[in-house]
Amino acid sequence: MASIVAELLFIPAPGVGHIMSTIEMAKALVNRDQRLSVTCLLINPPYSVFALTAYLKSLANNTIKRIRFIELPQDPTPPKLNPKAPATSFYEFINSHSKYVRSIVADMLNEAGPCRLVGFVVDILCTGMIDVANDFNLPTYVFFTSNAAFLGFKLYIETLCVDQGQDVIELSNSEGEIVIPSFVNPVPMKVYPALYQAQDGLDFLKSSIGKMRKAKGIMVNTFLELEPHAINSFYETNFPPVYPVGPVLNLDGVARKADDMDVLSWLDNQPPSSVVLLCFGSMGSFDKLQVKEIACGLERSGYRFVWSLRRPPPPEQSYEVLPDDYDDPGVVLxxxxxxxxxxxxxxxGWAPQVSLLAHEAVGGFVSHCGWNSMLESLWFGVPTATLPIYCEQQMNAFEMVVELGLAVDLKLDYKMNVFNPDGKMVVVTAEEIETGIRRLMEDENVRRKVKEMSDVSRATVVEGGSSYASVGRLVQDIMSNIT
Structure with a gap:
């Protein structure tokens, strides 16, 4: 075997979806070329979440060939997360680790041996680390954990702000539609992410895209056959090269709890494609009124179901604590x-989502439309009904339903500002839930398209596939950094 010569420094964001897909990307690179190795720097999250803690523990216990993990220290008094400026304060929290990253990089560059540090790979939420890489004259690649259409949206909004001086806040709060180059259809303002309707979120968007312009390449967790229009839209920009490398998925899921086996055993006794899975991600929870509407709609639909129901954090801790499991879900049902x-x-409670989507009894998925969840649903050929909650999920829902025809519209514009629980709430009614579930389980056209895309998503990552080729071009670029 050839000696390892090229080492990449990975910096994932401390969120379940971010860290899992980033580490899967690291595995894909080291598996692709024996000359690559990865050092992954782990930032402890500013909040506690069962799935992330369990996953980080599993990483410590499992040796992955040519990937090592270093847990970064944390300041005794790290920057506080501010509910009034969630994006900026999270960015500051990440950047407070820069001095520890600098120290590790300096040590790596001084080490004698066959390894040569050739670049950084940073998460979209860690773009401040590009400045650290530049200090050492090292190139950076950004791993964008969402889709190409949404990356195009962020690039377009940054251009409107910086190059054209438009009042994007006013635009984002208007009615009507916006034409974005990475989308085929005009995008209704009702799916515009709430995070970027405030100055704090807009400042973060401008900063992160500005930093990304200094990167050597952008890896996007998507594939050409899924988003041909969005991917092609980047060729007409002066943005760094975009590499569609997905679907990058953690198909092992997270460490299971004992009661996960109970639900999987129950599924073993259900007919194929007969069960609806309702699961809303690590930050997905609903108030008592919304829970009752979901329950009534679910019961009226008559379909079998598995429902991951999480308890919201107390309002005063909504930004410090993530949803948790109920001791007794009956209190809100x-x-x-x-x-x-x-x-x-x-x-x-917390669901082993990958194991559930992989089960032949599951025939439909009511989802918050986080991008990892969308890719998992396509991989396993399970159609989705959209119930987006926060961040870019409304845009993901719009893309899946309107642009791609790979999901049904339960609700495209449901928004719950998880960082501002006092914000205005919209209730999705039992009738809307019931209708959405029926369409999900009965729309044969969407079901057929999702099954076809499932086959494509599996073919694209193996030899001869478009993402396989894209990763090959990326590895060539990385190896060219060795001087």
Whole structure:
């Protein structure tokens, strides 16, 4: 075997979806070329979350060939997360680790041996680290954990702000539609991410895209066959090269809890494609009123279900604590719901989502439309009904339903500002839930398209596939950094 000569420094953001897909990307690179190795710097999250803690523990216990993990120290008093400026304060929290990164890089560059540090790979939320890489004259690649259409949206908004001096805040709060080069259809303002309707979020967008312009390349967790229009839209810009490298998925899921086996055993006894899975990500939870509407709609639909129901954090801690499992979900569900649905449904806490989507009994997925979840649903050929909650999820829902025809519209513009629980809430009614679930389970056209895209998503990452070729070009570029 050839000796290892090129080492990459990976810096993922401390969020479940971000860190899992980033580490899968690291695995894909080292598996592709024996001359590559990775040092991954782990930032402890500013909040506690079961899945992330379990996953980080599993990394410590599992040796991955040519990938090592270093846990970064944290300042005794790290920057506080500010609910009034969530994006900026999170960015400051990440950047507070820069001095520790500088120290590690200096040590790596001084080490004698066959390894040569040839570049950084940073998460979209860690673009401040590009300045650290530049201090050492090292190139940076950004791993964009969402889709190409959304990257195009961010680039377009930054251009409107910086180059054209438009009042984007006013635009974002208007009615009507906006024409964005990375989307085929005009995008309705109702799906514009709430995060970027405030100055704090807009400042973060401008800063991160400005930093990304200094990168040597952008890896996007998507594939050419899924987003041909969005990917091609970058060829007419002066943005760094975009490499579609997906789907990059953690198909092992996270460490399981004992009661996960209970729900999987229950699924073993259900007919194929008969069960609806409702799961809303690590930050997805609903108030009591919305929970009751979901329960009523679910019961009225008559379909079998598995529902991952999480308890919202207390309002005063909404930015410091993530949703947790209920000790007794019956306290928020309609009277008698658990008894009436005991044969046809399961209400659980944190869900082993990958294991559930992979199960042949699961035939539909009501989702918050996080991008990892969308890619998992396509991989396993399970159609989605959209119930987006925060960040870019409304745009993901719009892309999946309107642009690609790979999901059904339960609600495209549901928004819950998880960083501002006092904000105005919209309630999705039981009727909307029931109608959405029926369409999800009965729309044969969407089901057929999702099955076809499932085959494509699996073919694209193996030899001869477009993402396989894209990763090959990326590796060539990385190896060219050895001087």
């Amino acid at each position: 309609p009277d008698g719901f658990l008894e009436r649905t005991s044969e046809t449904g399961k209400v659980i």
